Amino acid sequence: MKKYIVSSVFAILLVAVLQGCFRTNIGIPEELKPTLPSVPFDYKDQSFWSSNFRTIFDNSFMKERFDYMNNDVITLGRVLFYDTKLSVNNTVSCGTCHKQRAAFSDVTALSRGFEDKMTQRNTPPVINAMMMNDLFWDSRSHSVQDLVLKPVQHEVEMGMESMDILTQKLSRTEYYPELFRKAFGSVYISEVNIQEALTQFVQSMISAGSKYDKGLDNDFVDFNPMEKMGYEVFRSTKAKCATCHSEPNFTVSSFIQTNPTLDISGNFFLSPFMGGDVVLMEAMPGGGFGGSYGVTSNTTNIGLDVIYADQGRMNGQFKIPSIRNIELTAPYMHDGRFNTLDEVVEHYSKNIRPHAPLDAKFMDNVGGVKPIGLSEIEKQALVAFLKTLTDNSFVTDKKFSNPFKP
Numbered sequence: 001m002k003k004y005i006v007s008s009v010f011a012i013l014l015v016a017v018l019q020g021c022f023r024t025n026i027g028i029p030e031e032l033k034p035t036l037p038s039v040p041f042d043y044k045d046q047s048f049w050s051s052n053f054r055t056i057f058d059n060s061f062m063k064e065r066f067d068y069m070n071n072d073v074i075t076l077g078r079v080l081f082y083d084t085k086l087s088v089n090n091t092v093s094c095g096t097c098h099k100q101r102a103a104f105s106d107v108t109a110l111s112r113g114f115e116d117k118m119t120q121r122n123t124p125p126v127i128n129a130m131m132m133n134d135l136f137w138d139s140r141s142h143s144v145q146d147l148v149l150k151p152v153q154h155e156v157e158m159g160m161e162s163m164d165i166l167t168q169k170l171s172r173t174e175y176y177p178e179l180f181r182k183a184f185g186s187v188y189i190s191e192v193n194i195q196e197a198l199t200q201f202v203q204s205m206i207s208a209g210s211k212y213d214k215g216l217d218n219d220f221v222d223f224n225p226m227e228k229m230g231y232e233v234f235r236s237t238k239a240k241c242a243t244c245h246s247e248p249n250f251t252v253s254s255f256i257q258t259n260p261t262l263d264i265s266g267n268f269f270l271s272p273f274m275g276g277d278v279v280l281m282e283a284m285p286g287g288g289f290g291g292s293y294g295v296t297s298n299t300t301n302i303g304l305d306v307i308y309a310d311q312g313r314m315n316g317q318f319k320i321p322s323i324r325n326i327e328l329t330a331p332y333m334h335d336g337r338f339n340t341l342d343e344v345v346e347h348y349s350k351n352i353r354p355h356a357p358l359d360a361k362f363m364d365n366v367g368g369v370k371p372i373g374l375s376e377i378e379k380q381a382l383v384a385f386l387k388t389l390t391d392n393s394f395v396t397d398k399k400f401s402n403p404f405k406p
């Protein structure tokens with residue numbers, strides 16, 4: 001009797017598993033529908049940005065692009081971002097790896113793709129990507145639009161055979177034709193429109209409401225002494241953090257979006273926002289910014305290893321990531337090797353390794369490594385400051401959340 005029960009339970013399980021397989025093999029997506037607000041969210045609401053950030057943004061050529069964006073298109077982009085149907089076997093969405101609670105990064109060193117294979121690099125957060133000239137750790141993409149469809153057909157990430165198959169698959173769902181109609185005026189689903197919707201959603205993901213941002217507006221009155229000290233260490237000529245992770249986006253390419261002519265001619269970028277940034281610096285005493293500001297190469301080497309397993313852009317050079325929301329995006333670096341900010345700071349303080357293209361900022365006059373050498377209190381202060389870059393409004397904002405999970 002017992003044996004009978006066990007084997008029938010086994011048989012039922014087997015059938016269930018097989019059904020699961022067939023369903024994914026045939027590629028008929030399960031009809032899990034998104035729950036959306038009757039009036040679309042306002043993705044252009046800038047009220048939680050600091051006025052400082054808004055001024056810089058609004059005076060840039062990003063304003064035009066931002067104004068052009070449309071709430072219905074972005075809403076469609078949000079659905080696409082979280083829809084596992086964008087992967088060949090309906091298992092993985094963009095949001096599987098780019099998790100909102102981790103500021104749209106992943107919580108593990110590497111991430112799992114549609115066939116349980118691991119990505120080769122750590123999933124970076126998606127924050128203020130609209131303002132970045134460097135996308136991907138090796139800076140092989142220079143615009144959100146260029147990037148957004150790449151994961152869909154990637155052999156580890158989502159594995160779709162072709163965009164045509166995807167458009168057909170989405171056409172067969174109940175909800176997409178209507179969402180495309182609202183966004184683009186026609187139920188016809190095209191690759192270009194998928195790309196546009198994903199681009200606009202990713203571009204709408206702007207984080208500018210951290211304690212640091214509020215500090216910009218009110219002279220940092222809410223900063224405690226450790227955070228204030230950390231900010232000074234961050235911008236000091238000793239630690240040099242701000243020379244690469246430069247304000248207000250904390251990456252070298254802050255507000256330097258691709259200018260195609262520059263892009264083709266080489267890796268030389270001039271920030272049109274130097275003026276704005278410099279004014280910002282003067283608001284805080286002791287800002288030690290040298291002439292390297294504004295003109296810079298895209299990627300660099302920070303001496304993590306003597307020999308690199310991953311060459312990055314070339315020879316161990318990686319993009320300078322934005323460190324906004326850094327408290328939430330562990331583990332850190334292109335391979336997710338560090339679990340805590342203390343470890344990161346320790347690296348800069350005394351573990352930088354000699355490596356051929358090590359950034360000159362970490363070298364002494366004869367080309368050796370010059371350790372930064374921070375004191376215990378400086379290290380703690382630095383970490384305290386890094387945590388002021390956390391933007392809780394961003395990681396809890398419903399308009400960026402998964403619509404398939406009401």
Ligand code: HEC
Nearest residue numbers: 093094097111112113119121122123124135136137151157
């Ligand atoms: C299986 C996990 C996975 C999935 C699924 C995935 N990504 Fe990523 N994403 C990554 C990894 C890993 C990188 C870094 C790759 C590299 O640098 O070579 C990345 C990089 C990015 C970046 C660049 C961020 C930066 O600052 O450089 C953006 C933007 C992005 N992904 C958006 C998307 C979108 C949109 C989708 C869905 C269409 C998506 N991703 C699906 C893992 C994933």
Ligand code: HEC
Nearest residue numbers: 239240241244300318319320321332333334344348359361
């Ligand atoms: C010469 C430029 C440069 C300087 C100076 C610099 N960084 Fe970085 N930073 C980088 C690059 C490049 C990476 C990515 C390296 C990699 O993954 O291989 C990085 C990565 C990081 C990360 C991990 C980001 C992530 O998403 O994983 C943190 C945190 C960080 N830096 C903080 C700091 C602090 C704090 C300082 C000052 C003590 C500092 N950086 C100085 C270039 C720099």
